[in-house]
Amino acid sequence: MHAALPLTRDLVLIGGGHTHALVLRMWGMRPLPGVRVTLINPGPTAPYSGMLPGYVAGHYGLDELEIDLVKLARFAGARIVAGAAVDIDREARRVKLAGHPDVRYDICSIDIGIHTRMPDLPGFAEHGIAAKPLDRFAEAWRDWCAVVASGDAAPETCVIGAGVAGVELALAMSHRLRTLGAKPRLGLVDAGSALDGMPRRTRNLLLDRLAHENVALHERVEVAEVARDAVRFGDGTTLPSGFTLGVAGARPHGWIEDTGLDLHEGYITVDASLRSVSDPAIFACGDCAHLGFAPRPKAGVYAVRAAPILFANLRAELAGTRPQRFRPQKDYLKLISMGGKEAVADKNGITVSGGWLWRWKDHIDRSFMRKFHDLPAMAPPPLPPVHAKGVEAVLGDKPLCGGCGAKVAGARLRAALAGLPPPERSDVLSLPGDDAAVLAFGDARQVLTTDHIRAFTEDPVALARITAVHALGDIWAMGARPQAALASITLPRMRDEMQEATLREILDTASEVFRSEGAELVGGHTSVGAELTVGFTLTGLASERPITLAGAQPGDVLLLTKPVGSGTVLAGEMQGKAQGRDVLATLASMAQPQGAAAAILHGAHAMTDVTGFGLAGHLMGICEASGVGAEITLDAVPIYRDAEELAAAGVRSTLFPANREVAERMVLPDGPRADLMFDPQTAGGLLAAVPEADATELLAALVEAGFAAARIGRIVTGPPFIAVL
Template sequence: MDNRIPLTQDVVFIGGGHAHALVLRRWGMAPVPGARLTLIDPNPRAPYTGMLPGYVAGHYDRDALDIDLVRLARFAGARLVQGRAVALDRGAQRVTVEGRGDIAYDLLSIDIGITSAMDELPGFAKHGIGAKPLGPYAARWRCFVEDAAQGRVAPQVAVIGAGVAGVELALAMHHRLAQVAQDVQVTVLEASDALQGIAKGTRKALFRAMRDAGITLRERAAIAEVTAEGVTLETDEAIAAGLVVGAAGARPWGWLNDTDLPLEKGFIKVDQALRVADDAAVFAAGDCAHLTHAPRPKAGVYAVRAAPVLYDNLRAALTGASTRAFRPQGDFLKLVSLGAKQAVADKGGFGLHLPGLWRWKDRIDQAFMQQFRDFPAMPAPKLPDGAAHGVRAELSDHPVICGGCGAKVGPGALGDLLDSLPQLNRPDVISLPGDDAGVLDIAGQRQVISTDHLRAFTLDPWRMARIAAIHALGDVWAMGATPQAALVNIVLPRMSERLQRRTMGEIMQAAGDVMAEAGAAIIGGHTTQGAEMTLGFTVTGLCENAPIGLAGARPGDALILTKPIGTGVILAAEMAGRADGDTVMGALRSMDRPLAADARALAGAHAMTDVTGFGLAGHLLAICKASGCAAQVTLADVPLLDGAKDLLDAGQRSSLHAANAAYAAPMVTAERGGDSPHYEALFDPQTAGGLLAVIDPAQAGSVLSRLQAQGVCAVQIGTVVEGSPGLVLR
C-alpha cells in the first residue's frame, strides 16, 4: 500500500470463514486505497470444511485443510487480531474482543460460521465436542486417535445426528480408527429418521457404507445426557464412547443473541447485497447469515459463491459505488465421502456412487486450497533509472528491512560510534561498561534509565505496543531494578484524525496495561506522523541494591537463559509470507511475556543482560568482554522457538543477521555444530527476548526451580570459563 495515501476507513472482518478468506485474497491483489483492514479470529488457522472428512479418515494431514490466516492477512495488508469477538455495539461501531477490549469499525463484515455444540444437552459442554467449529474438533480428534492407537482409550465413538454430515463423519472416524486399533465401535444416534432430505440413491449408498463398516445406527433415540463414559438414553441405556461428537444441525453462535442485530432463529438477516437489513455499515456472509431474499440451507458452497459479491459490495460501500445482488443457485452438487477413498454424488434428487468420484472431489478441494497455499507474487517496485552507485546492491542484500530489533544498526558500526563520543565525567552518572541502560545517582538513590524503540513488525498497534513496552523494560529488569516511569514515543503512518484517535487509544491501553503490571507510570511522551508505525519508550527504574551490569561473571558460573530464541528469523519470514501462522503466533506469545518474574528469581546474578538485537552471541560476548573471561555453550541446550530451526534451515535470515554474524563469529570457536541451525540462531536478532544471567553454580539449581515454578521455561545453556573474551561451542 502506498504510504503517501492516508488511512481513512476501518474495515473489520469478524471470522476467517470461507467467504472472508476469499475476500481477503482478492483484496491483496486489488486493495482499496485508504482502507485499513482488521481480521478477528480466535485461531491462526481456519479449516476448510470440504476436506475435513478426508482429514478425519487419515487421507490428509492437518496442514492440508488449514487456511493460514497469518499469511493471508499479511498478503491482504490486514492486521490479524487473535481473539474471540464476544459483543457488538452498533451505535458506537465497536466490536469487543475477549481479553483485549474494543476495536472500532466503519464497515463490519461477519463470517463466523456455525456451531454443532449442543450445550442444552446435559453434560455435552463438559464431555462432548461439536463437529463445528472445525478447529477444536479436529484437534480433539487427533488426540483421540493417538490415545486409541496407544491403547489409552477404547476406540468407541458416538455421533449425535444422522444427517449427511453426521454419517459422513462417522464413516471417516471408523475408517481411521480401524487403521490403528481393533474392536472399533461407532454409534450414530438420531432423534428422528436418518438421512432426510437427500436423494434415494445417496441414502442407499450411505446406509450400505455404514452397514459394511459395522457402524451402529440408532434412530428415534432420545438422549438424556452425555457423560465421561459416553451417552445415556432416556431409556437408561448406556452407549459407551470415549468421544462424543455433536453433528445435529446448524446452530448459531450464542453471543449474536446478545446483540441488537436482526436475527432469524439466531442467524443474521441480510439483504441481497449481503448487508444487514437495518444497518448499512454491517455485512454478513456464510453459514452465520440468513438470506432474507433467498433462504438456503447451510452449506459452504454458498459462502464461496457469495465471496465475489461481498468483495464488490464492501468496495462499493467504501467508494460510493453501487452494490450488486447475490443470487444463490437453487441446488448444488454434493460429493459425500464414504470413509475410504470413495464418494457418492447427490444433486437434483439423484444419487450416484461411481468409481472415481472421490478423486474428483479431491481435485475440487485441492484447487480451492491452492488459492491459499501460493499467493500471487506482487511485483517489486521498479528501481528508478539513474540511481546512485550501491542502491541496487543494497536492495539486493536487504530487499526488505525487518521490523523489531531486526531493523537495528549492526553492533560493529554502533560500537565504533559510541567509542568516539566525548566522555564527560559527572559524579551523578555511573558508567557501567557496555550496558544499554544508564545509572543515575540522585541523592543516594540509584535510578536506571534506558530507551528503546521498534519499527513495527505487525499491523496491530495494540500487540505492537505491548511488545515494545516489554522490550523497553528489558534493560530495567536486566539490571535488577524495579520499573518506575515511562515516556512514550509514537510515530504513526498518515491517517485521518479519527483513525489517529482509535490507534492511539489501542496503543495507550496496551502500553498502560504493561506498565501498570510492572509498577511503572506513564508520565508523558511525544507523537508524530511518519512513513510507518514506530513505537518506543524511555523507561526508568529504581535499584534497592547495586545495579547488575555486564561485568561480574566468574569462571565456573552458570549461564541461564529465560526465553527461547528465534524471533528475528520468524518475523523476517513472516514479512516475506514464508512462516506459518502457528510459528508466528508462538513467537508473538514469547515476545508478549514480561520479564518481571524472571528478574525476581535472578536477583542475585553476578551479571545479566536481556537478549535483543545483537543476538545471543553478541550479548553473551558483551558479558565476556566486560568481565574479562570466556563462555562455553552447549549448542544443543540453546532453546529455539518452534519453527525457527526449519526457517533457518531453509535459508531465511533477518536483515541484521549478517552484521551480527560478522561481528561475533570471529570470537566464536565451534567444536561442533558450526554448520547447524542452532549455530546460526546465535546471531539471530531478538525482540523482547529473555534474560541471560550469570549465576553462582551452587545456586543454579534452585534458581531454575524458582523460575520453572513461576512458569518460566528457563534453561542452563553453558558456563563461564577462563580465557580471552570469546565463545566455545560444544
C-alpha cells in the same frame, strides 16, 4: 515514487470462514489504498470443511485442510487479532473482544459460521465434542486416534445427529479406526429419521454403507446425558462411547443476538448485496448469514460463490461506488464421501457413486486449498528508471525487518558512539557496554533507558505490548525496579478517528504492562510519519548496586529465560514462509514480562537482556566487560518452534550478517541452529551469569514461575571469547 496514501477507512472482518479467506486473498492481489484491514479470529488457522471428512478418515493431514490465516493476513496487508468477538457496539462502531481492546470499524463483515455445541444436553460440555467449530474437533479427533492406536482406550464412539454431516463423519470415523487396527464400535443417534429429506436413492446408498461398516443406527431416540464413557438414552439404556461427537442441531453463535441486528432464527438477515438489512455498516456471509432475499440451506458452496460479490461490495462501500447483486444458484452438486476413497454425488434428484467421484472431489478440494497454500508472489513497486548508484544494494532482495531486526549494526553503532566524551557530571555513572545509564541521587541509584521499535506486526496492541516488555528489559537486567515511562510514538498518516483509536490501543496496552510491573506511563510525545513506530523511555530504582555486564566470574553458570530465534520467525512471517501458529506462539512468548525472572535472578554476578545483537553478541558483551570467556552448549539453548527450520531454508533477519561479525572471536559448528546464535531478538530473555552453587535452584524457580528457561553454558577463564560446543 508516490508516498503511501493516508489511511481513511477501517474494514474489520470477524471470522476466518471460507468467504473471508477468499476475500483476503483477493484483497492481497487488488488492495484498496487507504483502507486498513483487520481480521479477528480465535486462532491462527481456519479448517476447510470440505476436507474434514477426509481428514477424519485419515486421507489428509491436519496441515492439508488448514488455511493459515496469519500468512493470508500478511499477504493481504491486514492485521490479525487472535481473539473472539463477543459483541458489537454499533453506535460507536466498535467490535468488543475478550482480552483485547475494542477494535473500531467503518465497515464490518461477519463470517463466523455456526456451532453444534449442545448446551442443554447434560454432560455434553464436559464429555462431548462439537463438530463445529471444526478446529477443536479436528485436534480432538487426532488426539483420540493416538490414544486408540496406543491401546489405552477402546474404539467406542458415538455420533449424535444422523443428517448428511453426521453420516459422512460416522463413516469417516469408522474407516479411520479400522486403519489403526481397531474394531470400531460406533453408534449413530438421531431424534428423528436418519438422512431425513435426502432423495431416496442417495439415502439408501448411505444407509447401506452404514450397515456395511457395522455402524449401529439408533433412530427416534432421545439422548438424555453424555457421560465420560457412555451416552445415556431417555429409556435408561446406554451406548458405550469414549468419544462422543455432536453434529445435530447446528446453531448460530449466541453473542449475535445481543447486537440488535435483524435476525432470522438467530442468523443475520442480509440483502442481495450481503449487507445486513438493519445496519448498512455490517455485512455477513457464510453459515452465520440468512439470505433473506433468496433463502438457501447452509452449505459451503454458497460461501465460496459469495466471495467475489462480498469483495466487490466491501470495496464499493469503502470507495463509494455501486454494489453488485448476489444471485445464488437454486441447487448445487452434493459430493458426500463414504469413509474410504469413494463418494456419492447428488444433484437434481440424480444419484451416482464410485471411487472416481472421490477422486473428483479430492481434485476440487485440493485445488481450492492451493489458493491459500500457494499464494502468488506480488512484485514490489519498481524503482524509478533513473536513481542513485547503490540503491539496489541498500534495499536488498528481502523486506526490511521490524523490531530489533531493523537496528543499526553493532559495529556501526560503536563507531558512531566512540567520539562521545565521557560524562563530566559526577552523578552520571558511566557503565561501559551497558545500554542503560545509572544516575546517582545521594546513596540512591536510578536506571535510565530507552528503546524504540519499528513495527513488525500490523496490530498496534501486539506491538505496544511487546515493545513495552522489550523496553523494560534493561531495567530488569540491571536488577532495578521499574518506575516511570514516557511514550514516543510515530503514527502513519490516517483519519482523525483512526488516529485516536490507534493511540488509545497503544497507550492503554502499554499502561497495562507497565502498571503490572510497578511502573506508570506518565506521558510522552507523538508525531506523524511514514510508518508506525513505538518507543518508551523508562526509569527504574536500584536500592543496591545495579547488576551490570561486568562481574561474571569463571565457573559461573549461564541461565537464559526465553528461547531465541524470534528474529528469524518474524522474518519468515514477513516472507510468507513461517507457520501462523508458530508466529502467534512466538509473539505470545515475546510479550511475556520478565519482572518475576529478574527478581529470581537478583543475585546474578552479571546480567543482560538478549535483544538486537543476538545471544552471541550480548554474551560477548558480558565477556568483554568482565574480562572472561564463555562456553555454550548449543543443544541446551532453547529455540522458538519453526526457527531452526526457517534458518535451514535460508531465512535471515536483515541484521543477521552484521551480528555474525562477532563470530571472528568464536568457535562454533556450522548449521542453522548455530546461526540462530546471531539472530536479533525483540523482547528477548534475560541472560545471567550466576554462581554454580545456586544455578540448579534458580533454574527450578524460573521454570516453576512459567519461564522457558535453560542452563546453556558457563563462564571460563581467558580473553573475551565464546566456544559453542
